[in-house]
Amino acid sequence: MTDRIERVTAYVAEIPRDVPYLGPLRAGETVNRRGYIVRQGNRTLYPTADRSVLLRIDTEKGLTGWGETYGIVAPEAVRAIVDDVLAPVLEGRDPFAPAVIHEDLYDLMRVRGFFGGFYLDSLAAVDIALWDLLGKRLGAPISTLLGGCRHERIAAYVSGLPKATLSERVEFARDWQAKGFGGFKFAAVVADDGAEAEIAALREGLGPQARIMADLHWRHTAPDAIRLIRRLEPHGLAFAEAPCAPEDIEGIAQVARGVGVPVALGEELRTVHEWQPRFAARCMGIGQPEMGRTGITQFVRIGALCQANHVAVMPHATIGVGIFMAASLQASATLQNLPWHEYQHSIFAPNLALTRPTGTRHMACEAGFYTLPDGPGLGVEPSEDLLARIGA
Template sequence: MKIVKVEAFPIQAKPIDTRPYWGSRAWGSERAAGQAELSTEYPVPLRRRFIYSQTIDTVVVRIETDGGLVGWGEAKAPVAPQATAKIIELLLTPIVMGADPREVLVLWERMYAGMRVRGHRAGFYLEAIAGVDIALWDIAGQAAGAPISTLLGGKMRESVRVYASGIPSLPLEAPDEAIETLVEEARSLRAAGYTGVKMAIGRGVRGDLRTIGAIRDAMGDGFSIYADAAGVYSRADAMRLGRALRELGVGFFEMPIPPEDVEGYAELAQGLDIPIALDSIMSRHETVELIRNRAIDIVQPDVCRAGGITECRRIAELADCFGLAFQPHVSIGSQIHVAASAHLAVAMPNSIVCEYWIGKNPLGPAVVETPVELRDGYLFAPAGDGLGIRIKPDVLLSHVAH
């Protein structure tokens, strides 16, 4: 069996939701618009202006074999998907062309080695590798007549509990009516079957606590709340906020400070009772540095960003050796992203929960024949061969950027 064709499609789908992506509302240009360049805050505002696209962006990878098998993968590309697609076309395709797609580990190592000497250990290059890797696993599963979860060693559980992602926090001066709107959104999510929600925080310690406190009061202790600060806080504010979040029963504190500050993560992880999670992990090499420094409690790699199924498996297993939990990060993306995450979540022994984006998604169930099953707040790994979802190419590729 040999690979005869590799295609990478930059996707920019027109949003169908009435509101911008929750991350953009919390940490994007809307939040930054009223902030001064000079500030007594740390990190300063100009370091907290994250780029978000006006469209739903990703890269879809299609790999074909000489026997007619077709595998689909996805490379995370929330902005500039054309750049990631070009990396796949110009750098990764020559490496995998003509190879046996079932040799996923060999091909992963060859792809990663290709730019190691230049320091490309994160970002666009690892995301590009992820897209190819997932497509290879899809083919390997089809060739074996088994789902990816079986190739990973089998299901440790039939499904994984998901939390709804997400609700943005509000600044302290927000009117009571705005807080009540968020509370009603949380109530509607519970009515839809979700047992928990992740909130995009970072609107000031007092603002975050006011918002989370209102949702906790309305939802009670039986509803899980998680918090993602996107690295906007200083060590001191994160420590103060983390203690208060624990008192409110928040389940984990995600990216409380900038991810480069490993020493700061160690200070927080060792000084707080609330588990510290990080979603910007790109490889097992970053993971082992965090573990050595006792700087993390939950590893939270994104399968479409952190090198695909091959590397996320190794991250999860490495974490498990040190008694740390694993949970897939799943933000904006397509059903390929959701399916790959579900297979990992049910197969890894240290999985606890899985993220699930609740926005109306043009790249969601509409692009597949058999959508990934979400029932009563639990995500089920597809039972079909490979990823177990049948792509509708005409629908998915209608969103290709031109």
């Protein structure tokens, strides 16, 4: 079957939410005229609504593939890149070579320094849509195309405890524990009494078997991070995420050598070129690739590097509408060393109404485990509600 790409279209989706990501506003935090908050704990910009960029590729023979990328800040930047740079190059190409196309698109702008940021986010959306098209063309899930599904179920840890007080956060975690979840990650950026008090209260409330992780949100120098993590270790810390600024490779390596628990990182890294120096410096024991930034081609290559460097993979899950979440599950299911996948409880469950299965089973996360959709390609596509929201 010969086919060609006829049209590439990017859409911005905005989904209201009752409570901002990471929980209620803290002292000194206000919502600006564009609907953003600067979180005081890590000086980082977050939206008050969930935003994402969806990408649709239509072929001349009538196939449609869907992709999605990280779009919580300045999503129109991604759409402009798609419209002005990528769509004209993609039109007329054979769509059934996603890895080849990814490499060609990467080469378009590399000499101008665009080997990260919004340009690579745009490539991630294209890449996911192309793999979706290939799966639909062959009538097989993406996990099959990538070599086979190793995991029918993927263990999920609860990420974020978005309540105003520590006692409420402990009770919130206990509610999820009662639903069958065994792993919990707290955000130190909103741990008002400090990370040590946070983990001590969680350990007391959840008991000795719970796995408790800490997201340190890039806040610390290496010496400060080492001192903090050592204080958390007696409470059974499972891993410490993002202890230092992401550009401080040597500092993160110092932390990894100076503590007794794995360091986790990688959500902000988009290609193997960004990951490679961190492997060389032995910065991590856990890699956290984010499908919304990497796309499937780079995600798989990063997973192979993790395997070769004896690093576990626990994929990151960010704000989206469910398309790149399905891609992450499909690709993650093929990995060997996959202890956990992050579960964004405030995002995943509502997204099930924004997507629909293309086979007989939707993706799900229940009793502490993800299950994959069983349809071809991603196994999911936008629901009628989401299509109406984005005007597709």
